[in-house]
Amino acid sequence: MVSLIGVSTLFSFESYQDFLDERAKGAAGIVYSRVRNPTRDALEAKIAFLEQADHAIGFASGMGAISTALLALLKAGDHLLIAMCCYGPTRALCDILLGRLGIEVEYFDVAESHDLSGRIKPNTRAIYLESPGTFTMQIQDIRAVTRLARAHNIVTIIDNTWATPLYQQPITLGVDVVVHTATKYIAGHSDVTAGMLACNADLYRIIQPVAEILGGTLAPDDAYLVMRGLRTLAIRLERQGATALALARWLQSRPEVQRVYHPGLPDFPGYELAASQMSGTSGLFSVALHPPAPDAAQHAFVNALSYFSIGVSWGGFESLIMPIGDSYREAPQIRRSMGIQDEMYRISVGLESLADLIADLEWGFAARKAVLARME
Ligand SMILES: Cc1ncc(COP(=O)(O)O)c(C=O)c1O
Structure with missing residues (x-):
C-alpha cells in the first residue's frame, strides 16, 4: 500500500492556460493547499463516506471545524x-465571539431535547447538539430535534466526537x-x-468558502496522521469500548461509587435513546464517588494510578483520568444541568488490559481511603 503526502503549499503548471483552467474550478481546483490539498482530499473523502455525507473538510483542530460551521451558518x-452540555470552548466561542457579532445564543437542558418547540423563535437559524456530551455523557434526542428543525427550516449541527462515525451517523438521523x-478517537494516538466537518452539497457551498477564508484547514502531514489513525479506528474502538463498559460495571460494584455515567449501562438515563441512535459505545465515561472526599483524598486517588495518566483530552490509546468535580463552580445552572457531582472523575479508557486498569483503580481507592483515614 502506498501513502502519498502532498506537502507542497502550491501546485505549478506547464502553461498559464493550465493554471487558469485549474483555478476556474474554484474549491475543486488543486492550486493552493489552504484551499485544496491531495492528502487532505483523501482524508476528507474517507470521512464523508463514513458520515454518509456529500463532502467533508479537514481542519487544524476540532475548534477549527466548530467555529467555521457556526460562523458560516449564522449572522447578526x-x-x-x-445544548447546555457542550464542550467548554464551544460555549466560550458562542458567549464571547458569537455574542459580539450580534448572534443570540440560548442554551437548553438536555432533558428538553425531545421537544424544543417552545424555544423556537422566528429568527432561530441553528440548533447545536453534542450527543453524547463529554462530561456526563448526556444523550440528546437527535431524531426529535432534526424533525422539528426541518419543519422550521433550521439547520442542525452535532459534535459527534464521542461516538465517532462508526457508532453514530447523525446525517442518517x-x-x-x-x-x-x-x-480524539479518529486519530487515536x-x-x-485535527478537526473534521461533514455535510451535504448545499451546505458545503456555504461552509467551504468560509473555511478557506478563516484558513484553519488541516496540514497535509497531519491529514496523513489522521488517516493512519483511521485505519485502526474500528479495532481500537471495539477494544476501548468493551474495556470501558466492563470497567464501568466493575466500578458500579465498588462501595465508594455513587454513580457511573456511561450510556451503555441500562440504568443510565437515556440508555434506550442512546441505543436507538448509536450502534456502540466508546471509551469515555465519568464516575461520581460518595461521600465526596476532600481535595487531598481526590489528589491521592489519581496520583496513585500508574496506567491512568492525569491529563486533559481523551480518545487516545493510553488511559487518562481527570477530577472534574470542580467544573463550572461559577455557573451553578450548567453544573446542575450537566449533573456534576462534588467528587467526580472522567475516565478515558485506552488499550491497556482490563485487569491492569482494575488493579490500578483498586490501588487508587486504597490511597484515597488511607488519606481519609488519616483525616478522621
Ligand atoms: C467534545 C469536544 N469537542 C471539541 C473539542 C475541540 O477539539 P480540539 O481540541 O481538537 O480543537 C474537544 C476537545 O477536547 C472536545 O472534547
Whole structure:
C-alpha cells in the first residue's frame, strides 16, 4: 500500500492556460493547499463516506471545524439554540465571539431535547447538539430535534466526537452538519490535533468558502496522521469500548461509587435513546464517588494510578483520568444541568488490559481511603 503526502503549499503548471483552467474550478481546483490539498482530499473523502455525507473538510483542530460551521451558518440577528452540555470552548466561542457579532445564543437542558418547540423563535437559524456530551455523557434526542428543525427550516449541527462515525451517523438521523475533534478517537494516538466537518452539497457551498477564508484547514502531514489513525479506528474502538463498559460495571460494584455515567449501562438515563441512535459505545465515561472526599483524598486517588495518566483530552490509546468535580463552580445552572457531582472523575479508557486498569483503580481507592483515614 502506498501513502502519498502532498506537502507542497502550491501546485505549478506547464502553461498559464493550465493554471487558469485549474483555478476556474474554484474549491475543486488543486492550486493552493489552504484551499485544496491531495492528502487532505483523501482524508476528507474517507470521512464523508463514513458520515454518509456529500463532502467533508479537514481542519487544524476540532475548534477549527466548530467555529467555521457556526460562523458560516449564522449572522447578526440570528438565534442559536445549543445544548447546555457542550464542550467548554464551544460555549466560550458562542458567549464571547458569537455574542459580539450580534448572534443570540440560548442554551437548553438536555432533558428538553425531545421537544424544543417552545424555544423556537422566528429568527432561530441553528440548533447545536453534542450527543453524547463529554462530561456526563448526556444523550440528546437527535431524531426529535432534526424533525422539528426541518419543519422550521433550521439547520442542525452535532459534535459527534464521542461516538465517532462508526457508532453514530447523525446525517442518517436528519442532522445537517457533523463536526468532530479528530484529535480524539479518529486519530487515536494523541499525536495530532485535527478537526473534521461533514455535510451535504448545499451546505458545503456555504461552509467551504468560509473555511478557506478563516484558513484553519488541516496540514497535509497531519491529514496523513489522521488517516493512519483511521485505519485502526474500528479495532481500537471495539477494544476501548468493551474495556470501558466492563470497567464501568466493575466500578458500579465498588462501595465508594455513587454513580457511573456511561450510556451503555441500562440504568443510565437515556440508555434506550442512546441505543436507538448509536450502534456502540466508546471509551469515555465519568464516575461520581460518595461521600465526596476532600481535595487531598481526590489528589491521592489519581496520583496513585500508574496506567491512568492525569491529563486533559481523551480518545487516545493510553488511559487518562481527570477530577472534574470542580467544573463550572461559577455557573451553578450548567453544573446542575450537566449533573456534576462534588467528587467526580472522567475516565478515558485506552488499550491497556482490563485487569491492569482494575488493579490500578483498586490501588487508587486504597490511597484515597488511607488519606481519609488519616483525616478522621
Ligand atoms: C467534545 C469536544 N469537542 C471539541 C473539542 C475541540 O477539539 P480540539 O481540541 O481538537 O480543537 C474537544 C476537545 O477536547 C472536545 O472534547
